[in-house]
Structure formats: structure tokens, C-alpha cells
Amino acid sequence: EADIYQTPRYLVIGTGKKITLECSQTMGHDKMYWYQQDPGMELHLIHYSYGVNSTEKGDLSSESTVSRIRTEHFPLTLESARPSHTSQYLCASSPQIREGLYEQYFGPGTRLTVT
Amino acid sequence: AQKITQTQPGMFVQEKEAVTLDCTYDTSDPSYGLFWYKQPSSGEMIFLIYQGSYDQQNATEGRYSLNFQKARKSANLVISASQLGDSAMYFCAMREEDSNYQLIWGAGTKLIIKP
Numbered sequence: 091e092a093d094i095y096q097t098p099r100y101l102v103i104g105t106g107k108k109i110t111l112e113c114s115q116t117m118g119h120d121k122m123y124w125y126q127q128d129p130g131m132e133l134h135l136i137h138y139s140y141g142v143n144s145t146e147k148g149d150l151s152s153e154s155t156v157s158r159i160r161t162e163h164f165p166l167t168l169e170s171a172r173p174s175h176t177s178q179y180l181c182a183s184s185p186q187i188r189e190g191l192y193e194q195y196f197g198p199g200t201r202l203t204v205t
Numbered sequence: 206a207q208k209i210t211q212t213q214p215g216m217f218v219q220e221k222e223a224v225t226l227d228c229t230y231d232t233s234d235p236s237y238g239l240f241w242y243k244q245p246s247s248g249e250m251i252f253l254i255y256q257g258s259y260d261q262q263n264a265t266e267g268r269y270s271l272n273f274q275k276a277r278k279s280a281n282l283v284i285s286a287s288q289l290g291d292s293a294m295y296f297c298a299m300r301e302e303d304s305n306y307q308l309i310w311g312a313g314t315k316l317i318i319k320p
Binding site: 123130131132134138148178180194195196197199 | 252255315
């Protein structure tokens with residue numbers, strides 16, 4: 091069973107506030123990902139990391155930033171939250187189990203509402 | 206063009222019946238992998254099954270099987286003997302060899318199992 095954690099699970103915050111969504115995994119996975127998902131819709135990759143000090147932007151433009159100072163930790167920060175940031179944010183990580191299989195393990199998600 | 210297409214936005218199925226969720230994909234990469242994930246209303250993403258493009262046999266995991274038709278570029282998920290707990294969103298995803306471990310996601314199918 092995968093051990094990947096996200097906090098908080100739910101967050102309601104006012105416009106203009108700075109927020110950090112936490113993601114941690116205890117599996118030693120090098121690769122980590124952040125997805126944004128509106129209810130009932132597909133996932134959009136917003137950030138990913140292949141290891142410590144490696145971060146890249148994903149396909150969906152996002153005003154958030156990420157950091158990867160430790161292997162197990164991949165926080166996402168919004169400097170100034172806006173109602174358009176209201177969404178679910180899913181963190182994932184992946185090992186290299188065998189050639190060809192790069193399964194991603196997901197955290198429980200953070201449901202963010204910006205009022 | 207859509208790389209992953211799930212044509213069924215929603216499905217209702219009677220409990221204990223088998224159900225097939227459609228997924229077609231588009232890639233010119235000879236090496237790729239196909240994944241199915243389940244997302245219950247609680248929001249977490251649960252990995253179900255994987256099929257590699259070079260795998261000779263269709264993947265199976267318990268009640269889940271993947272009907273892989275490479276020439277038609279389809280990778281349908283079959284759930285046998287459906288249960289009420291199978292009610293969820295189901296996402297098909299693809300990883301291409303040159304994608305740097307990223308997954309491309311379909312829009313999902315909402316499956317509701319009726320008692």
C-alpha cells in the first residue's frame with residue numbers, strides 16, 4: 091500500500107491569502123507530481139519533479155509554485171489565492187517497478203475553496 | 206487531437222452485471238503503457254490495472270480485466286460481477302516512452318451501480 095499524504099484535506103480561504111498545500115511520501119520515490127482536477131473532470135498536470143532540486147511546469151498553466159528540497163516532500167504554494175484556484179489538488183509519486191510500468195500513487199487530495 | 210478518449214460520460218449498470226468502460230488512445234510511439242484508475246466520491250485515485258504495449262496477453266487483476274485491442278487502439282476496462290462499491294469515476298491514462306514518466310488522462314466515465 092502506498093504511503094502518500096496530503097494536508098489539509100479541505101481548505102476554505104479568502105482571496106489574496108498565501109497558502110501552501112503539503113504533500114509527503116514515505117516510499118523514497120524520486121518522481122512526484124501535482125495535478126489540478128475540477129469535480130468530475132479530467133486531471134491536469136501542473137507541476138512535476140524528478141528528484142531533489144528538480145521541478146518543472148506541467149501542461150496546465152498555473153500560478154502556483156513548487157519546491158523539492160527533500161525527496162519525501164513536495165509542497166505547492168499559491169502566493170495570492172483567487173476564486174479561480176478553487177479546485178481539487180492531487181499529489182502523486184511514482185517508482186520504477188519494472189520496465190514499462192510507472193504506476194503513479196496518489197494522495198487523498200486537497201479540496202481548495204477560495205471565497 | 207485527444208490522445209485519450211473516453212466516450213461514455215456516465216453509465217448505469219445493474220448490480221452483479223458485467224460492465225465495459227471504453228477507452229481509445231492515439232499515439233505513434235511503439236512503446237507505451239495504459240492505465241486505469243478509479244476515483245470514488247471521496248476523491249482519492251486508486252490504481253486498478255496496467256497494460257504495456259508489448260504485453261502479449263490482456264491484463265487481469267481480480268474482477269478487472271483490460272480488453273486490449275492494439276490495432277484498434279482501444280483499451281477497454283471490463284469489470285465482472287459489479288458491486289455497489291464500484292460506483293465511482295473511472296479514468297483511462299497513457300504513458301508514452303518519451304513522455305518523461307508523465308501520464309495523459311482521459312475525461313473519465315462516471316459509473317453508477319444500481320441495486
